[in-house]
Amino acid sequence: MSPTDALTYDLFINNPPAQDNGLLPNGEPKLFSPVTSTLISGAEDAVLTDPGFTAEQAQALGDWVAAKNRNVTDIFITHGHGDHWFAAGLLADRFGARVVATEGTIAQMHANNAGRPYVWDKVYSDIPPSPVTAVTVPDNRFTLEGRDLVMVEVGHTDTEATSVLHVPDLALVVAGDVIYNGAHQYVGEAVLAGLDSWRRAIDQVEALSPRSVVAGHKKSELDDDAARTITETREYLDVAEELMGTENSAVDFFNAMIARYPDRIGRTVLWSMSQAVFGIREHPGEDPVQFIAGGWL
Numbered sequence: 001m002s003p004t005d006a007l008t009y010d011l012f013i014n015n016p017p018a019q020d021n022g023l024l025p026n027g028e029p030k031l032f033s034p035v036t037s038t039l040i041s042g043a044e045d046a047v048l049t050d051p052g053f054t055a056e057q058a059q060a061l062g063d064w065v066a067a068k069n070r071n072v073t074d075i076f077i078t079h080g081h082g083d084h085w086f087a088a089g090l091l092a093d094r095f096g097a098r099v100v101a102t103e104g105t106i107a108q109m110h111a112n113n114a115g116r117p118y119v120w121d122k123v124y125s126d127i128p129p130s131p132v133t134a135v136t137v138p139d140n141r142f143t144l145e146g147r148d149l150v151m152v153e154v155g156h157t158d159t160e161a162t163s164v165l166h167v168p169d170l171a172l173v174v175a176g177d178v179i180y181n182g183a184h185q186y187v188g189e190a191v192l193a194g195l196d197s198w199r200r201a202i203d204q205v206e207a208l209s210p211r212s213v214v215a216g217h218k219k220s221e222l223d224d225d226a227a228r229t230i231t232e233t234r235e236y237l238d239v240a241e242e243l244m245g246t247e248n249s250a251v252d253f254f255n256a257m258i259a260r261y262p263d264r265i266g267r268t269v270l271w272s273m274s275q276a277v278f279g280i281r282e283h284p285g286e287d288p289v290q291f292i293a294g295g296w297l
Contacts, residue, residue: 033266042145046070053086078176080108104161154201171211182219188276
């Protein structure tokens with residue numbers, strides 16, 4: 001926990017659900033990355049971010065939040081990928097909280113919800129109903145016990161219309177999937193906009209001068225040091241771009257990335273994006289969505 005005179009933040013890292021849809025090329029079972037939720041607390045109230053995607057995750061996170069003895073006023077969603085918000089309704093109902101997001105993120109939430117039957121529900125059986133109830137707030141800004149929390153739109157990173165939550169009182173940025181921390185980064189969609197778009201988003205995070213950055217996917221033993229996580233996220237994009245140019249197949253790229261990053265978690269994410277990147281490359285002119293979706297199955 002990181003204290004100031006007014007606010008604190010704490011993290012809950014939810015275990016990924018089991019998968020039963022084959023093995024990775026190296027023989028490992030498929031397993032998604034852990035999802036990080038942040039609780040930003042005042043003396044009485046709190047704001048929760050990115051509450052995960054299964055009913056089991058919602059139960060575990062909700063029990064953890066309840067033990068903090070705070071009134072959860074808002075649940076903030078960083079971006080539209082379902083692993084960050086499909087469980088939001090369960091948590092909103094449990095705590096009587098409002099769900100907030102940017103206009104672009106809300107549009108992406110609707111798109112990801114529409115795609116559930118074709119990807120998410122084919123892999124996982126424990127995803128609850130996920131109606132999109134998120135609302136925007138004026139100037140992308142809301143408060144926690146009088147302190148500003150600012151939703152900063154940063155554009156296309158690992159998907160479209162992503163945002164981060166800036167908490168100036170804590171010199172904190174809750175970065176969703178703009179910044180990763182010890183986990184493989186999903187560049188399957190990023191190649192559509194080009195990795196420079198993601199790099200510009202990282203620049204925006206850095207320009208906020210955070211001391212701490214919370215990544216949406218992280219190894220639990222790692223700290224939230226802003227300088228380190230920003231540097232490592234940039235480096236990963238550079239390495240991925242380099243190896244996309246030298247490797248000849250999805251399997252070759254997967255193996256080369258593991259060789260370069262043997263300690264990063266989330267190899268299922270790596271394999272999914274490897275298939276997406278090389279599927280798009282090998283089938284020019286075809287709808288890229290089929291390769292992005294198919295990489296998860």
